[in-house]
Amino acid sequence: MHKQWCIATVGADFVCAMEDVLELYAEPYDPKRPVVCFDEQSVQLVAETRRPRPVIPGQPALYDYEYKRAGTANIFMTVQPLAGWRHVTVTDRRTKLDLAAQMKDLVDVRFPEAERILVVLDNLNTHELACLYDAYPAEEARRIARKLEFHHTPKHGSWLNPAECELSVLTRQCLSRRIVSQEVLASETGAWAIQRNQERVRIEYRFTLNDARNKLSHVYPSQPSQP
Numbered sequence: 508m509h510k511q512w513c514i515a516t517v518g519a520d521f522v523c524a525m526e527d528v529l530e531l532y533a534e535p536y537d538p539k540r541p542v543v544c545f546d547e548q549s550v551q552l553v554a555e556t557r558r559p560r561p562v563i564p565g566q567p568a569l570y571d572y573e574y575k576r577a578g579t580a581n582i583f584m585t586v587q588p589l590a591g592w593r594h595v596t597v598t599d600r601r602t603k604l605d606l607a608a609q610m611k612d613l614v615d616v617r618f619p620e621a622e623r624i625l626v627v628l629d630n631l632n633t634h635e636l637a638c639l640y641d642a643y644p645a646e647e648a649r650r651i652a653r654k655l656e657f658h659h660t661p662k663h664g665s666w667l668n669p670a671e672c673e674l675s676v677l678t679r680q681c682l683s684r685r686i687v688s689q690e691v692l693a694s695e696t697g698a699w700a701i702q703r704n705q706e707r708v709r710i711e712y713r714f715t716l717n718d719a720r721n722k723l724s725h726v727y728p729s730q731p732s733q734p
Contacts (some may be wrong), residue, residue: 517661517726524661527667528627529719531658532712538595541621543613544586545628546670547601548678550692552577553685580689582696583609584677585617591707593673595700597693603633607642607651614654629665669710679680703718 523681531542554577560569566614583605594617598605610626618624628634636657639648660667681699720727 517663518675518726521661524659524720525664525667525723526716528658528660529712529714529716530640530721531627532588533715536552539622540625541566541587541618542589542625542627543618544588544668544670544673545609545626546584546665546668546674547631548582548584549601550582550686552580552687552689552692554687555685560599561584577687580690581605582674584601584615584670584674585609586647586673586710588669588710592704593700593710595677595696597689597696599689600681601631601633604636604642606633607638607648609653610636610639610655611643614651615632621654623656624654625656627660627668627669629660629668630662634659650676667714669712672710 534540534542552702554575557573562568566710581598581600581601583598584593585596586593596609613624613626614621634657636652636655639651642648643651665671677696681695686695
């Protein structure tokens with residue numbers, strides 16, 4: 508018997524990135540310097556092979572166990588934890604060009620008045636400001652990049668990103684059924700985000716820098732003895 512698990516190697520790099528994002532989460536809300544968390548998730552689209560039977564008195568809705576794969580789609584999740592705001596975008600893929608479009612949207616549409624947007628994201632190979640230069644002329648790429656400041660979670664430490672938590676909520680509340688197309692996926696996730704925003708569901712990250720130093724002291728590098 509065995510279990511599959513992530514056996515991460517942690518050390519100074521992990522600690523440095525962890526403390527960076529935890530310090531960021533502890534900052535007070537500042538609309539001029541919004542902290543925005545970003546993540547993505549692949550979704551399997553599924554079509555019915557037989558028409559489901561609707562709910563009737565005394566009997567739940569019935570779905571046939573057979574289904575037809577209808578391709579995949581990607582969800583980009585953007586969350587401003589302290590403001591209780593999130594936005595979901597559905598795309599075909601999650602390439603560098605797709606990420607660049609998301610960052611341009613943050614700068615020009617979502618936070619045009621911000622002086623600097625502090626973006627928390629994981630270590631996916633597309634998550635670099637260089638993606639802007641793949642998508643736009645140098646002048647435009649530089650204009651967008653000036654407004655962005657990337658903060659990466661540690662490798663194998665994506666649990667430090669509230670956007671991942673929000674994707675988990677989205678999956679449980681909205682994606683736990685068969686969704687046939689990107690259009691339906693965009694409609695459903697958009698309605699979910701609107702409701703969550705109207706309720707101003709905030710994410711308060713309570714795991715602090717002091718908590719990390721106390722509870723995760725075993726991952727901190729040992730210091731050489733001083734002469």
